[in-house]
Amino acid sequence: MADLFADQDDHAQAERAPGSDAAHGDAPLADRLRPRALDEVIGQEHITGPQGAIGRMVAAGKLASMILWGPPGTGKTSIARLLADAVGMRFVAISAVFSGVADLKKAFAEADKMAQAGKKTLLFVDEIHRFNRAQQDGFLPFVERGTVTLVGATTENPSFALNAALLSRAQVLILERLGAQALDQLLRRAEELEGPLPLTDDARAALIASADGDGRFLLGQAETLYNARLDAPLDPEALARFLQRRVAVYDKDRDGHYNLISALHKAVRGSDPQAALYYLARMLTAGEEPLYLLRRLVRIASEDIGLADPGALTQCLAAKDAYQFLGSPEGELAIVQACLYLATAPKSNAVYTAQKSAFRTARETGSLMPPANILNAPTSLMKDIGYGEGYSYDHDAEDGFSGDDYWPEGLEPQTFYAPVERGFERKVRERIEYWERLRRERRG
Missing domain, CATH: 3.40.50.300 (P-loop containing nucleotide triphosphate hydrolases)
Incomplete structure (x- = not known):
């Protein structure tokens, strides 16, 4: 060895x-x-x-x-x-x-x-x-x-x-995934060594997008092109056929992979189903990987809709299952359905902002212990030192709500999640306000 x-x-x-x-x-x-x-x-x-x-x-x-x-x-x-x-x-x-x-x-x-x-x-x-x-x-x-x-x-x-x-x-x-500029720089280094790639400008952009941030993969594809000793430059469609890999087609305005996915996300967030469907179609017909689009739709369901419509996440995951079951092109209809559902759903970023706020507080407050009354006491020693003492079982309390304080000592109660007055979150907001009123009343 x-x-x-x-x-x-x-x-x-x-x-x-x-x-x-x-x-x-x-x-x-x-x-x-x-x-x-x-x-x-x-x-x-x-x-x-x-x-x-x-x-x-x-x-x-x-x-x-x-x-x-x-x-x-x-x-x-x-x-x-x-x-x-x-x-x-x-x-x-x-x-x-x-x-x-x-x-x-x-x-x-x-x-x-x-x-x-x-x-x-x-x-x-x-x-x-x-x-x-x-x-x-x-x-x-x-x-x-x-x-x-x-x-x-x-x-x-x-x-x-x-x-x-x-x-x-x-x-x-x-380490960050390599962006289009970094990948382009890699190709330029390759061309300094091997000469110009046999690609049109649009096909070059498509090749970069198809690498999905992987520099080693990009150089492997470039080497395949060099070894083929092609007589004429390939356009995006010819490149896709040659590499036997779907690559994105970029139109004459050269709107790239990241511009299109950003446009799709913002159109959905902005509740414009027609524009959202247009950008989705642009990417699917260009040969974008459907699972990439589904991953973004799943993210949108939590980031921009959340509990304003809890069905949004379910729709996206069902679309993923349908696509994997049917394949392309039949399964792409389920992706379209999920996209339109998200675009027409009530919007809220309350879950997204709650996550950021809670994570920030968790990092800042370190290892604060929960109050002893809500700690489990599986051993006699733990019972002797007060674990679980005074815990109120909510199901035994009036209205199924004890109003106990669940925050660690030294940390005042925080408000991370603030539901909006839209969609299902209106009902969630009413519940939280109801519990807060009961909590104030029972604490005197």
Whole structure:
């Protein structure tokens, strides 16, 4: 295993070395275009730039363990390699897909030996979320005593995919999906190396949109086009046929993927079903991925309608099920139905604003304990110290409402959710006002 890691080190150095086979030979285009320095990483300047977390660490010459969280093809592996170069550390890479606890132990033993020789190790763990909790615990002593600086990469939310002990010892850095400008910059680098892509301007924009923020995928598609040695530039329709992949068609005004989805969202929010249907049709007929549109409609159902019409979310999820059951084009009718339902539903962003407000307060107030009377007391010790004492069972109270105070000590009751006077939320508002009146009366 030690030899394997050494080979990986050599390979990583070869990829970065000017004039090497990995840099200029038959390596995939994405490998040949790997950045050689952090300032060449595209689309992640918020963390790699001088004011970003990584930029500051490199300037100080000292790295902290970190988790790089972001979509595929956004530069996680490249950043890890470049970090090791930038601070003069040994780079070792393993994948959680192919490795187990035994592999980790061997890697740590090798890192120990190198540390004794004065060489620090950056251990890059791809797909780190695939390690189970016991395997994740195996990192802790080696990270704590500095045997390795851990750089983990994940596409999953670290809050759910990684255990709290590991997260407490690493900084989570969020990589953003690559926008159209960043993807265009990637293609320009490819064209500097390989020449102009055989695409019309509209087909080029469609190719960028089809990558969905994944730079590695985009360069793979570009390489396919280069290898085909086409005689004439492809338009969007010809590109879709050639790649056997639906790509968005952009009209002469060059309204792109993100402009259209923004227009659809705002037309639905603005209760204009005709305009909403137009933008939905624009995207579906252009070849947009229907599940992408359904995900946005589900979001709209909660963000812009919420409890003003609780059926909105149900309609969207039913449309998703119908589309997956019927496929295209028959299932697209269900998407249209969901879109029209949302556009004609009463609107409220009360759920959306309540979430933001509640999350902000939760972050600011930390670990306040709930009042003892509403804590469970499954053991005699917990009962002895007052857990559950004085709890009022609401179903036994008059009107099924006790009026108890459920807020932690030190935090005054807050109002996060404020229903509007529209749709079903009018009834919800009446209920809340009724309970508030009873609460005031019963507290005297």
